[in-house]
Amino acid sequence: MDCGLIFPRMELPKGLALLRTGLTGLIFFFFVTLSVFARAAEVTGVRVGENAGKTRFVLDITGAVSYSVFTLPDPYRVVIDLPEMGWRADEQGAGKGRGLIERYRFGLFEPGTSRVVLDLSGPADVQKVFLLEPQGPYGYRLVLDLNAAGRQSFLASARKPIARSDTTPEIAIQPSPGDRARTGPYVIVLDPGHGGVDPGTTSVIGVQEKKVVLDMALEIKKAIEKNPRYRVVLTRDRDIFLPLRRRIEVTRRAKADLFLSIHSDAIRNSRVRGATVYTLSENASDTEAAALAAKENKADLIAGIDLSQETAEVTSILIDLTQRESMNYSARFANYLVPLLANDWVVRTNSHRFAGFVVLKAPDVPSVLLELGYLSNKQDAQLLVSQDGKRRLSEALTLAIDRYFDALESER
Numbered sequence: 001m002d003c004g005l006i007f008p009r010m011e012l013p014k015g016l017a018l019l020r021t022g023l024t025g026l027i028f029f030f031f032v033t034l035s036v037f038a039r040a041a042e043v044t045g046v047r048v049g050e051n052a053g054k055t056r057f058v059l060d061i062t063g064a065v066s067y068s069v070f071t072l073p074d075p076y077r078v079v080i081d082l083p084e085m086g087w088r089a090d091e092q093g094a095g096k097g098r099g100l101i102e103r104y105r106f107g108l109f110e111p112g113t114s115r116v117v118l119d120l121s122g123p124a125d126v127q128k129v130f131l132l133e134p135q136g137p138y139g140y141r142l143v144l145d146l147n148a149a150g151r152q153s154f155l156a157s158a159r160k161p162i163a164r165s166d167t168t169p170e171i172a173i174q175p176s177p178g179d180r181a182r183t184g185p186y187v188i189v190l191d192p193g194h195g196g197v198d199p200g201t202t203s204v205i206g207v208q209e210k211k212v213v214l215d216m217a218l219e220i221k222k223a224i225e226k227n228p229r230y231r232v233v234l235t236r237d238r239d240i241f242l243p244l245r246r247r248i249e250v251t252r253r254a255k256a257d258l259f260l261s262i263h264s265d266a267i268r269n270s271r272v273r274g275a276t277v278y279t280l281s282e283n284a285s286d287t288e289a290a291a292l293a294a295k296e297n298k299a300d301l302i303a304g305i306d307l308s309q310e311t312a313e314v315t316s317i318l319i320d321l322t323q324r325e326s327m328n329y330s331a332r333f334a335n336y337l338v339p340l341l342a343n344d345w346v347v348r349t350n351s352h353r354f355a356g357f358v359v360l361k362a363p364d365v366p367s368v369l370l371e372l373g374y375l376s377n378k379q380d381a382q383l384l385v386s387q388d389g390k391r392r393l394s395e396a397l398t399l400a401i402d403r404y405f406d407a408l409e410s411e412r
């Protein structure tokens with residue numbers, strides 16, 4: 001345990017130092033949040049503002065995270081504990097504050113816990129702590145409001161939890177696609193794979209997978225939305241990195257009716273070409289599908305996100321059953337898509353395969369991963385970036401989507 005973040009800049013006699021270390025342990029025992037719902041998120045920005053004696057500290061975060069907040073005296077500090085997460089706000093993970101905050105520091109406190117420490121210019125009260133949901137141009141924001149206080153009141157509340165949230169905001173499980181009452185258009189989430197620091201595969205003609213699939217997704221969105229029956233949400237519309245869990249979160253928050261992840265693989269054999277449709281299964285249909293899922297699931301590792309937290313997942317019978325049902329609907333959609341693709345596109349043999357893709361795990365949203373073709377094959381690569389290719393693929397997809405929802409409606 002690195003105590004530097006808790007008791008910095010202090011020379012203590014050995015006995016006292018040990019006592020402090022013990023105390024630190026106690027503080028942890030009581031106050032550290034069990035982050036069972038934690039997802040790999042990142043801090044992307046820090047803002048400190050001052051208004052009428054109040055100091056506001058804001059962390060921009062890429063996802064809803066659990067947090068706990070407490071204060072420590074001598075020197076006066078506010079501690080914010082978060083699940084282990086990345087830091088993209090600035091290079092040093094530290095910076096100057098304003099008002100009651102002299103400076104802030106960020107670091108890994110222990111495996112599973114990242115910590116932000118605010119060094120205060122004097123005793124202060126943490127008036128409010130809250131997590132804001134994404135709105136407009138902003139993503140999630142963790143906000144702390146501080147007010148100046150006297151030393152006695154600071155000491156009285158020190159080392160006690162001021163605010164904590166044990167879970168990320170819950171997203172209610174949707175009913176089965178078969179009995180969802182529909183108000184408004186069907187929501188289709190398109191998920192262009194990779195992005196940002198994770199380029200995906202590279203094609204023989206030079207262009208990277210992250211760009212191929214983004215361009216394709218933008219084209220598909222246009223085609224689908226020609227019909228007011230559908231609304232399309234993109235998990236990313238720019239060249240940015242997005243953790244796999246965040247893609248699922250976007251999908252669930254949108255209350256999506258269908259999720260479609262778009263990729264284009266590359267392999268050693270440059271003659272292999274054609275599309276493959278994948279749906280979720282714990283048991284992969286073949287070794288190639290298993291290897292591909294392992295490769296696509298590595299996206300988070302590439303960006304340095306620790307996957308160990310993902311194991312502490314909440315499983316309940318309800319989620320399990322819903323997931324099974326969604327898997328059936330996913331397979332149904334794949335069954336509409338494959339023949340349509342075969343008509344006007346190149347498909348591989350065994351063009352519907354199964355494997356454990358993380359990104360397909362929204363429990364209540366039928367989800368399909370489409371490998372459009374092989375960037376290692378020159379014809380596929382050229383087709384995928386061509387206007388003709390984009391048009392043909394968009395047509396096949398919109399038709400499959402129509403047939404899938406037509407069938408659902410006729411069963412109601």
Ligand SMILES: [Zn+2]
Pocket residue numbers: 193194200201209263264265296
């Ligand atoms: Zn990919």
